[in-house]
Amino acid sequence: MTTDVLVVGGGPTGLLTACELLRRGVGVRIVDRAPAPVPYSKALLLWPRTVDVLTELGLAGEVARRSIPIAAFRYYSEGRELADVRFPDALASRALPQRSTEEMLRERLRTLGGHVEHGVRLLAFDRLDYTGDPARSDGVTAILEHTDGRVERATASWVVGADGAGSAVRAQLGIAFGGATYPSYFVLGDAFLAEGELAADEAHYFQSRRGVLVVVALPGGLFRFFASAAAEPGRVELADVQRLVDERGPGGLVLRDPEWTSAFRVHRRQAESFQLGRVFLVGDAAHAHSPAGGQGLNTGLQDGHNIAWKLAEVVRGRAGYGLLASYTPERHGVARAVLRDTDIQTRAWMTQRGSLVAARDTALRLAHRSGLIERAYLPTMAGRRWRYPAAASTALLPPARGEDRGVLRVGTALTPDLADRLGLPTGPPSGEVPGWVLVHAEPAPPVPLPSGVAGLAAPALPGLPGCRRTEFVLVRPDGVVAARGRAADAPGLREWLDGVRMPAQRVSADSSSGPRDRVVENSPQRNPGRPAAVR
8 A cells, every 4th residue: 555644643643644634635544553542631731822723624613612721820839829820811721631632633534534544553664764865765665563463565655653652653763762751650530529629720730748739620520630659659549549639739629430540650752853754753752741731732733733734745746855854943942842841840840858849939939920920931831932943944034134023033833813913814714725825015925926825915014013114924834934024035035935845856766776776866955945044
């Protein structure tokens, strides 16, 4: 069997990647070693940038129907409240168990003509070129084992590894997964309350010298109880979770009817690279970190969103391989920042020394009272502060001096509010798939547009903060600002855009050659040329 893209892993990141590819007209096969979908939910929170991604996929209504908003994070130390952090609507997360997220994505996959093949395990790769240059081969052969013992050779032009922290794809690539494992064990329980009350739209962080207890409200009156444990707890029963809640919680809470209890370790690890030639890593296969702040699922879904549109451009002959070379520089930096921030939070949770506890509590109080949490922490959690590095990415054009201020900075994603003010759609009302868009302040675009790039007149553009002299903004298919400038800069923009979207060179195989002895018809241009900066 041959396909455009083989996705290994049928969890939320693999599902979203497959959906994004299918709706862009790319053939996809998605396999998962588990015999059936996992009925439990590791991840819980969807942050605004991820909701944007799901909205674009046509799932805004389902997200709103299935989830509940989280209005506040409340922090305590030894029973005393340190901070009651209230979320503005634009930055609030939504509690949606991972199981529900996967159900939505599986249904969307079905409507797009796809399905997950369960009970299919990756054994090895053949015809894998280890030079890292996708132009040196025309595909990868995956050796797959089915539950009935049948072994299959499946060929794909590209492979996406979404198979979790223990990724078989990453192991086959030989990519290092550096980092460490936290010394503590953690206990988890999803249960209802028989006695006591907790707000149905809040998350609580009870920190003490005995350990941390986190409680998060879930849809349907359920609550997630998550606590550190000093030693390996073995099999976890409701009574074990109840004991930790009694020891560290607010008191008066009696749990009942658990839906799931578990114990696990937490890791902080990141793959050295997210790509080797024609194979990519996304989600937990690329990075694993603490559940602090509920960032893991969100980072993974955004990985899939990033690589899917780029693969679609290349597969459909609308871009060169250099576009794919932007994936690791863009997503590796975001994952590294998430790893750092969640590590800081986790270590703060676990602090037991008196002086460090006092310092943590004082810092949290000051950050809350000064507004620092609201100005910096909440936008970061919401996915509104990350920025792809223009200097490192082949899919971003570094702006000229003076053209990188305000709300439309190169490398940042448009918020729904900004997209609406510019006249860009924020969802697929008629099923259309977003492409490149050149937003221009004047009625006509400042330069003839190449095929596949739409023009959009937006008189409101100069009125946006920091954009008084900006006359055009180029928006990528994933909603990220790729370039901005004045009309005089447009020829340089066109030159760069033509380079990025130069179709990939075809690879032919001489009939007498082995599978790794390939002849490239034209010299590959892995990093399309571009002017030093738009001026």
